[in-house]
Amino acid sequence: MAITLMINREARAVDxxxxxxxxxxxxxxxxxxxxxxxxxxxxxxxCTVHVDQVPVRACVTPHxxxxxxxxxxxxxxxxxxxxxxxxxxxxxxVPQCGYCQAGQIMSAEALLRSNPAPTDADIxxxxxxxxxxxxxxxxxxxxxxxxxGKL
Amino acid sequence: xxxxxxxxSPQAPAASGPLSLSRRGMLGVSGAFVMGLALAACGRxxxxxxxxPLTDVKGGDATPSLWIxxxxxxxxxxxxHRSEMGQxxxxxxxxxxxxxxxxxxxxxxxxQALGDPKYGDQNTDGSRSxxxxxxxxxxxxxxxxxxxxxxxxxxxxVDRSGVRADLGKVxxxxxxxxxxxxxxxxAADRLPIPAExxxxxxxxxxxxxxxxxxxxxxxxxxxxxxxxxxxxxQRPGLxxxxxxxxxxxxGRTGAVDEAPALAVPGVERVIRLxxxxxxxxxxxxxGVAIVGRDTWAAIQGRAALKVDWVDGPNxxxxxxxxxxxxxxxxxxxxxxxxxxxxxxxxxxxxxxxVSAEYYAPHLAQSPMEPPSATAEWTxxxxxxxxxxxxxxxxxxxxxxxxxxxxxxxxxxxxxLGGAFGRKSKPDFVIEAALIAKEMQRPVKVTWTxxxxxxxxxxxxxxxxxxxxxxxxxxxxxxxxxxxxxxxxVATFNNTVDSPSDGEMGLxxxxxxxxxxxxxxxxxxxxxxxxxxxxxxxANIYHSFAVQSFAAEMAHxxxxxxxxxxxxxxxxxxxxxxxxxxxxxxxxxxxxxxYPIETGRxxxxxxxxxxxxxxxxxxxxxxxxxxxxxxxxxxxxxxVVEVAVSADGVISIPHVWLAVDAGTVVNPRHVRAQMEGGxxxxxxxxxxxxxxxxxxAIEQGNFPDWRLxxxxxxxxxxxxxxxxxxSPPGGVGEPGTPPAAPALANAxxxxxxxxxxRLPILGPNADRLTQRRNA
Numbered sequence: 001m002a003i004t005l006m007i008n009r010e011a012r013a014v015d016x017x018x019x020x021x022x023x024x025x026x027x028x029x030x031x032x033x034x035x036x037x038x039x040x041x042x043x044x045x046x047c048t049v050h051v052d053q054v055p056v057r058a059c060v061t062p063h064x065x066x067x068x069x070x071x072x073x074x075x076x077x078x079x080x081x082x083x084x085x086x087x088x089x090x091x092x093x094v095p096q097c098g099y100c101q102a103g104q105i106m107s108a109e110a111l112l113r114s115n116p117a118p119t120d121a122d123i124x125x126x127x128x129x130x131x132x133x134x135x136x137x138x139x140x141x142x143x144x145x146x147x148x149g150k151l
Numbered sequence: 152x153x154x155x156x157x158x159x160s161p162q163a164p165a166a167s168g169p170l171s172l173s174r175r176g177m178l179g180v181s182g183a184f185v186m187g188l189a190l191a192a193c194g195r196x197x198x199x200x201x202x203x204p205l206t207d208v209k210g211g212d213a214t215p216s217l218w219i220x221x222x223x224x225x226x227x228x229x230x231x232h233r234s235e236m237g238q239x240x241x242x243x244x245x246x247x248x249x250x251x252x253x254x255x256x257x258x259x260x261x262x263q264a265l266g267d268p269k270y271g272d273q274n275t276d277g278s279r280s281x282x283x284x285x286x287x288x289x290x291x292x293x294x295x296x297x298x299x300x301x302x303x304x305x306x307x308x309v310d311r312s313g314v315r316a317d318l319g320k321v322x323x324x325x326x327x328x329x330x331x332x333x334x335x336x337x338a339a340d341r342l343p344i345p346a347e348x349x350x351x352x353x354x355x356x357x358x359x360x361x362x363x364x365x366x367x368x369x370x371x372x373x374x375x376x377x378x379x380x381x382x383x384x385q386r387p388g389l390x391x392x393x394x395x396x397x398x399x400x401x402g403r404t405g406a407v408d409e410a411p412a413l414a415v416p417g418v419e420r421v422i423r424l425x426x427x428x429x430x431x432x433x434x435x436x437x438g439v440a441i442v443g444r445d446t447w448a449a450i451q452g453r454a455a456l457k458v459d460w461v462d463g464p465n466x467x468x469x470x471x472x473x474x475x476x477x478x479x480x481x482x483x484x485x486x487x488x489x490x491x492x493x494x495x496x497x498x499x500x501x502x503x504x505v506s507a508e509y510y511a512p513h514l515a516q517s518p519m520e521p522p523s524a525t526a527e528w529t530x531x532x533x534x535x536x537x538x539x540x541x542x543x544x545x546x547x548x549x550x551x552x553x554x555x556x557x558x559x560x561x562x563x564x565x566x567l568g569g570a571f572g573r574k575s576k577p578d579f580v581i582e583a584a585l586i587a588k589e590m591q592r593p594v595k596v597t598w599t600x601x602x603x604x605x606x607x608x609x610x611x612x613x614x615x616x617x618x619x620x621x622x623x624x625x626x627x628x629x630x631x632x633x634x635x636x637x638x639x640v641a642t643f644n645n646t647v648d649s650p651s652d653g654e655m656g657l658x659x660x661x662x663x664x665x666x667x668x669x670x671x672x673x674x675x676x677x678x679x680x681x682x683x684x685x686x687x688x689a690n691i692y693h694s695f696a697v698q699s700f701a702a703e704m705a706h707x708x709x710x711x712x713x714x715x716x717x718x719x720x721x722x723x724x725x726x727x728x729x730x731x732x733x734x735x736x737x738x739x740x741x742x743x744x745y746p747i748e749t750g751r752x753x754x755x756x757x758x759x760x761x762x763x764x765x766x767x768x769x770x771x772x773x774x775x776x777x778x779x780x781x782x783x784x785x786x787x788x789x790v791v792e793v794a795v796s797a798d799g800v801i802s803i804p805h806v807w808l809a810v811d812a813g814t815v816v817n818p819r820h821v822r823a824q825m826e827g828g829x830x831x832x833x834x835x836x837x838x839x840x841x842x843x844x845x846x847a848i849e850q851g852n853f854p855d856w857r858l859x860x861x862x863x864x865x866x867x868x869x870x871x872x873x874x875x876x877s878p879p880g881g882v883g884e885p886g887t888p889p890a891a892p893a894l895a896n897a898x899x900x901x902x903x904x905x906x907x908r909l910p911i912l913g914p915n916a917d918r919l920t921q922r923r924n925a
Contacts, residue, residue, distance in 0.1 A: 034376020097237030099568025
């Protein structure tokens with residue numbers, strides 16, 4: 001039974017089995033593959049998206065619980081914080097393989113929206129749910145501070 | 152590593168075969184700059200027309216059209232035949248070609264090569280993409296530039312010496328005329344390819360991109376959620392599969408009740424895969440595939456499936472029992488792999504003796520993107536898209552397993568969401584091909600995290616024992632190193648239980664210590680899981696033991712760790728382990744170009760010590776530790792600062808690292824690899840362990856396979872890249888080996904606790920609980 005989800009400011013019809021996590025709806029049904037699968041149990045943050053502007057792990061969020069809410073993925077992320085983060089990420093070449101970076105950016109953007117001048121401790125808390133096996137953590141920390149400085 | 156690599160590409164022909172028209176077919180897109188092929192092909196028959204002289208330069212085929220296509224718009228398409236997995240190989244390859252080509256960087260685009268022997272070695276492992284290709288890519292770029300200049304000179308009817316290429320244009324200075332590369336490409340296409348001796352290869356001072364901090368070509372896509380990883384591939388009519396695999400290596404599939412799986416909404420088929428017969432090589436593990444209309448349906452179907460697994464020959468594999476056995480092995484004499492002087496006599500005569508035993512567990516590469524592959528059959532032809540480090544080995548393995556001709560198989564390497572050695576084994580691509588054939592539809596196989604951790608090609612478990620004799624003044628006079636670990640070769644021949652020369656040359660037989668009596672031995676250990684490469688491979692445990700032991704010797708001698716390490720390395724000299732009975736492969740690099748230069752190792756030690764302020768007084772509970780290691784023909788020294796709280800909580804405020812990787816293409820990306828490689832090593836040392844019980848891996852996901860997170864990562868990280876004119880060395884892996892011993896040595900200096908068994912904390916602990924050594 002199709003339902004309608006608001007994704008990146010567009011209404012999208014979705015016909016997936018009840019309870020299917022948003023992650024697989026985005027990736028397999030809608031072709032929005034920027035949101036990544038890493039663990040399936042909300043431990044790595046690779047699937048982080050925003051639901052009504054709040055970061056959530058799409059791998060454990062049933063898509064059919066999100067009717068009427070506004071979903072943002074890396075493909076649709078926009079605004080001054082997003083611009084500052086992308087510029088800082090690019091200026092420092094933060095990503096290596098890049099696979100976790102959509103999730104990192106989604107978490108970092110939410111952090112800067114709520115806290116325009118995060119301390120190291122704030123960054124630890126906001127970013128601790130996002131694993132990076134390439135270990136770009138030092139660069140991410142630096143880029144978040146650089147982006148904050150531009151806002 | 153040599154033996155597995157040969158097995159990996161059984162059908163790979165010599166790097167540079169004769170040119171064929173098929174290459175034109177490959178690159179002959181409309182308007183593209185294609186040349187050389189027809190010329191070379193008819194050159195053999197047409198007197199006066201030279202054959203292509205660049206098919207076999209140092210490093211392989213440097214035919215310009217193999218690497219470069221220039222479109223009428225001026226766009227420069229550079230083919231990257233190595234896999235992009237975060238090491239920035241796209242950017243590095245483009246920098247090398249574009250520099251000699253005098254390309255305008257803003258017009259450069261990368262085309263990812265298919266798996267094809269015409270490119271030479273595509274196996275993106277061993278930290279050698281730049282090392283293997285630096286020369287020939289410069290030659291290709293310079294040859295293309297020369298042909299563009301010649302084409303312009305002919306068009307203007309001016310002397311060739313009056314024209315020069317400059318950032319995507321050719322300029323005639325006398326007349327001020329200018330033509331863009333796009334306008335010249337077609338004419339240049341018809342010109343003969345110059346010989347290497349006739350090329351003007353740029354001097355180092357004239358480099359425009361090489362050695363510069365050129366921005367990544369992948370990052371602008373990554374930050375917008377663009378770019379295609381293996382798991383992202385989409386095809387019309389695509390189905391999604393996961394596989395339930397036997398818990399034990401060489402376990403078998405018994406009775407299957409597929410009804411509960413088929414009852415899951417969206418599940419379309421349940422397919423029994425063939426059991427795996429030894430040796431494992433790159434073949435799929437067997438089990439049962441569940442195919443659904445999305446990945447979630449397949450995962451749910453697998454959870455519902457009922458399978459009776461049948462025990463195989465590894466049903467008794469138990470990590471705890473194996474550790475005891477392995478430690479016993481290194482307490483007995485082993486096979487001598489390198490020997491200098493008379494170690495036994497020198498040990499007996501020593502004023503003081505030091506010994507220590509080290510243990511390190513299996514590890515998993517665990518790239519953030521788990522293995523994933525898509526396969527599509529059209530009649531008897533197969534096309535695959537996958538995150539593979541070696542598309543040629545993938546193709547050859549597919550051909551061998553499926554018994555179809557190589558030319559019927561096309562393998563597209565996607566971006567790799569990390570790899571670290573896991574994706575040099577294409578077992579998951581074979582799974583996709585088998586399932587797609589059954590379904591008569593394109594199929595994507597996704598490995599869940601549990602699959603990745605339970606069914607991997609694991610970094611080997613190891614035991615080591617080191618003994619040393621010290622003279623009255625503390626100097627080391629005798630050094631004995633015994634190592635035992637199930638070898639990687641066992642994955643390719645399961646009767647082998649002795650380390651290969653390649654593995655012994657990763658930090659054991661190439662030990663750089665200037666001690667009068669030295670012996671390196673290996674013990675035997677059978678493999679009960681698939682053993683595979685993991686970022687820097689055996690260097691990890693060898694460097695952990697050797698560099699920890701160096702600090703233990705320093706402590707026994709009452710000396711400073713750094714000073715003692717420099718004394719062990721000794722005077723600057725070229726070291727040849729083979730003069731002392733080793734069979735040292737030197738990372739497949741000629742020893743004339745890449746000798747072991749101990750002076751370069753000492754130099755990075757001195758540099759990093761100065762960076763870290765080695766010798767300064769630290770507050771209580773803080774310590775600096777140092778380690779140095781040559782691997783992949785690069786030299787790295789690392790200092791880690793740890794802070795250990797009164798209740799044992801470890802943090803890492805700062806890491807310093809100095810690397811001499813010879814000539815570097817992109818210092819920014821070298822620094823990133825050093826940082827990433829180090830933290831990869833720190834994460835594994837602190838938390839990493841893969842264990843088995845009853846033949847099955849016990850870990851399943853990130854709670855029990857723990858990775859370093861933001862709050863645990865070093866707060867500051869300084870890297871110094873040594874300015875060098877030596878030939879380029881590796882950078883993807885050499886950062887990893889010194890990380891664990893530098894950390895262990897720092898913990899000792901902070902607390903007096905000597906770490907000899909990894910992991911230091913494990914998945915659950917947050918506090919150092921080991922006791923201070925007596």
